[in-house]
Amino acid sequence: MKIAVCVKQVPDSWAEKKMSGGVLDRQGVDAVLNDLDEYAVEEALRVVEAHGGNGEGGANSVIVISMGPERTADAVRKALSMGADGAIIITDPALAGSDALSTSKVLAKVIEGGDFDLVFCGTESTDARMSVVPAMVAQRLSWAQLTFAGSVNVDPGAKAVTITRVTEAGVDTMKAAFPAVISVVEKINEPRYPSFKGIMAAKKKPVEIKDLAGVGIEASSVGSSGARSVVDDATPRPPKAAGIKIVDDGNGGKALVDFLVEKKLI
Amino acid sequence: MSDVFILAQFAGEIVAKTTAELATCGARVGNVTAIVLAAPGKGAALASQVNTAGVAKVLVLENADFDHFGVAASAEAIAGLVKEHKPSALLITSSAFGKELAGCVAVLTDSGLITDAVDVTSELVATQVIFGGSTTVHSHVSQGCAIITMRPNSISPDMAKSSPEIVNVEVSISDAAKRAEVVSSQPPVAEGRPELTEAQIIVSGGRGTNGDFSAVETFADLLGAAVGASRAATDAGWYPHSHQVGQTGKTVSPQLYVACGISGAIQHRAGMQTSKTIVVINKDPEAPIFELADFGVVGDLFTVLPQASEGVKARKS
Numbered sequence: 266m267k268i269a270v271c272v273k274q275v276p277d278s279w280a281e282k283k284m285s286g287g288v289l290d291r292q293g294v295d296a297v298l299n300d301l302d303e304y305a306v307e308e309a310l311r312v313v314e315a316h317g318g319n320g321e322g323g324a325n326s327v328i329v330i331s332m333g334p335e336r337t338a339d340a341v342r343k344a345l346s347m348g349a350d351g352a353i354i355i356t357d358p359a360l361a362g363s364d365a366l367s368t369s370k371v372l373a374k375v376i377e378g379g380d381f382d383l384v385f386c387g388t389e390s391t392d393a394r395m396s397v398v399p400a401m402v403a404q405r406l407s408w409a410q411l412t413f414a415g416s417v418n419v420d421p422g423a424k425a426v427t428i429t430r431v432t433e434a435g436v437d438t439m440k441a442a443f444p445a446v447i448s449v450v451e452k453i454n455e456p457r458y459p460s461f462k463g464i465m466a467a468k469k470k471p472v473e474i475k476d477l478a479g480v481g482i483e484a485s486s487v488g489s490s491g492a493r494s495v496v497d498d499a500t501p502r503p504p505k506a507a508g509i510k511i512v513d514d515g516n517g518g519k520a521l522v523d524f525l526v527e528k529k530l531i
Numbered sequence: 532m533s534d535v536f537i538l539a540q541f542a543g544e545i546v547a548k549t550t551a552e553l554a555t556c557g558a559r560v561g562n563v564t565a566i567v568l569a570a571p572g573k574g575a576a577l578a579s580q581v582n583t584a585g586v587a588k589v590l591v592l593e594n595a596d597f598d599h600f601g602v603a604a605s606a607e608a609i610a611g612l613v614k615e616h617k618p619s620a621l622l623i624t625s626s627a628f629g630k631e632l633a634g635c636v637a638v639l640t641d642s643g644l645i646t647d648a649v650d651v652t653s654e655l656v657a658t659q660v661i662f663g664g665s666t667t668v669h670s671h672v673s674q675g676c677a678i679i680t681m682r683p684n685s686i687s688p689d690m691a692k693s694s695p696e697i698v699n700v701e702v703s704i705s706d707a708a709k710r711a712e713v714v715s716s717q718p719p720v721a722e723g724r725p726e727l728t729e730a731q732i733i734v735s736g737g738r739g740t741n742g743d744f745s746a747v748e749t750f751a752d753l754l755g756a757a758v759g760a761s762r763a764a765t766d767a768g769w770y771p772h773s774h775q776v777g778q779t780g781k782t783v784s785p786q787l788y789v790a791c792g793i794s795g796a797i798q799h800r801a802g803m804q805t806s807k808t809i810v811v812i813n814k815d816p817e818a819p820i821f822e823l824a825d826f827g828v829v830g831d832l833f834t835v836l837p838q839a840s841e842g843v844k845a846r847k848s
């Protein structure tokens with residue numbers, strides 16, 4: 266099997282985020298691998314490990330795909346040290362300001378040319394928080410869309426995959442033939458920590474860097490020039506006024522009810 | 532006036548309040564047409580409930596494939612309607628399904644997409660609250676149909692009645708939209724409390740409950756509230772995952788959020804930070820959740836909550 270994992274480099278979720286000129290100001294914020302994508306890397310590795318392994322002598326390969334600024338390479342390195350075999354990074358100044366339509370277009374184009382059986386994604390990037398890219402990639406490729414997977418069962422012989430889809434609408438069992446795009450929820454597994462050996466090995470793994478011309482996409486159709494939505498303004502919300510804080514002296518519950526009554530909440 | 536399409540949403544076979552919210556926003560822009568996707572034979576009963584202010588027409592699409600082939604089948608049908616009728620906007624309720632559907636329709640119709648709006652103006656400018664509530668963004672779609680998903684409970688819906696025209700539309704789904712098959716479905720268990728994303732009041736419990744949610748539930752029931760939980764509580768199996776609030780659970784925005792025994796990790800805040808009023812009960816005066824609290828009690832939830840419940844009961848009698 267040949268598996269792709271889409272990962273995104275995001276600002277550290279603990280860092281303060283600001284907007285500048287309608288886009289996220291990524292300068293001066295630590296860049297990390299979107300933590301929800303670690304579960305996708307882990308699940309892809311578990312799938313290949315259960316069916317002949319990857320790496321040297323393995324029957325499968327796991328390729329990380331990421332679109333983003335140049336330092337995306339740092340986030341990708343983490344996925345490689347967990348055990349992925351190689352990476353494709355798509356970076357181009359014209360990609361700045363990309364919306365989900367652009368991102369899905371670029372990812373789909375790269376995946377299309379890669380002869381993959383399965384694509385794994387996280388369910389959400391911690392900065393954009395849209396939870397739409399995996400579905401949109403599947404739609405563009407016209408591949409099976411198996412998203413919000415809480416468990417994944419792959420049968421390489423039958424070229425089929427079954428998942429349980431876990432959302433607020435309940436739990437669905439879904440199945441499809443290869444090729445498919447799968448996104449995994451964070452309850453699916455416990456991502457491994459890269460070992461020292463993994464970290465060393467990652468330095469030698471192939472990382473292919475492509476620009477838009479290399480991918481075969483018109484620069485004007487993506488990024489801010491191709492964006493299909495426009496940010497009019499972004500304003501920091503006034504910090505919340507400090508609230509009331511009391512220490513329970515035996516009447517804390519009563520004081521709480523008084524507060525709710527005063528606020529007309531009950 | 533331009534036309535706006537909304538996707539009617541149902542909880543089982545009952546129309547969800549979010550449908551009226553979408554209609555209220557849509558009516559600011561123009562005539563509202565509601566789309567009802569239904570299993571064969573179910574359309575009429577569902578459509579008859581879509582009758583709040585602004586709804587001028589209901590398009591009923593009956594097809595067994597909607598239940599059997601997930602997002603792709605619904606997206607294909609809705610994209611067909613958008614291409615045919617060219618509405619200025621398509622409003623859908625934010626949920627895992629709703630956002631994916633919106634994304635797929637955006638791809639199929641080459642339209643712009645805005646997710647998780649909390650408001651939409653008559654000019655189709657959407658308001659979003661991002662970065663865990665710290666920034667307000669206004670944006671608009673600049674190409675195609677404005678596809679916007681709206682967070683439940685963000686605006687107060689106009690519940691006045693309308694009498695829309697009901698139109699049945701034939702639809703068939705292509706094989707390309709049938710690649711992922713739903714083999715079986717297990718809807719979430721209803722437990723007689725309001726749905727989390729629709730509730731006006733939510734009382735949530737975390738690791739501090741130590742697995743005993745009875746005090747949380749008692750207080751919630753007295754207030755007619757929904758019960759939420761932190762990931763620590765759902766991971767421990769104390770409460771079902773469908774009740775998890777946060778980044779990887781539900782995003783809620785009730786009038787009142789009561790956090791009991793929850794520390795306030797960034798992933799939890801991401802799901803509740805925009806609640807109008809936040810009340811906290813926590814033993815640890817340093818717990819970060821106090822930063823968000825309009826009213827905080829430093830104390831043991833097992834004494835504070837029962838006393839508060841008694842207080843509410845006394846007021847009721």
Ligand SMILES: Cc1cc2nc3c(=O)[nH]c(=O)nc-3n(C[C@H](O)[C@H](O)[C@H](O)COP(=O)(O)OP(=O)(O)OC[C@H]3O[C@@H](n4cnc5c(N)ncnc54)[C@H](O)[C@@H]3O)c2cc1C
Pocket residue numbers: 300301451736737738739740760761762763764775776777778779780781791792793794795796797798799802812813814815818830831832833
């Ligand atoms: C990828 C990822 C996604 C995540 N998604 C989510 C998510 O969607 N939602 C979510 O909630 N978390 C999420 N988390 C987990 C999050 O980081 C925290 O671990 C979690 O929110 C902690 O839950 P808690 O506040 O209940 O527990 P703790 O952090 O252990 O806090 C318990 C609190 O209870 C207080 N307490 C203890 N006993 C009492 C008592 N008797 N009375 C009063 N107070 C008491 C303590 O002082 C403490 O502050 C996610 C984490 C990751 C890595």
Ligand SMILES: Nc1ncnc2c1ncn2[C@@H]1O[C@H](COP(=O)(O)O)[C@@H](O)[C@H]1O
Pocket residue numbers: 271272273274299301302305330331332333365368372385386387388389390391393394395396397398399
């Ligand atoms: N720029 C990107 N490069 C690679 N994968 C991405 C990118 N953006 C989003 N994804 C994938 O899509 C998932 C959902 O992201 P989003 O729709 O932005 O919330 C992420 O968890 C990633 O797996």
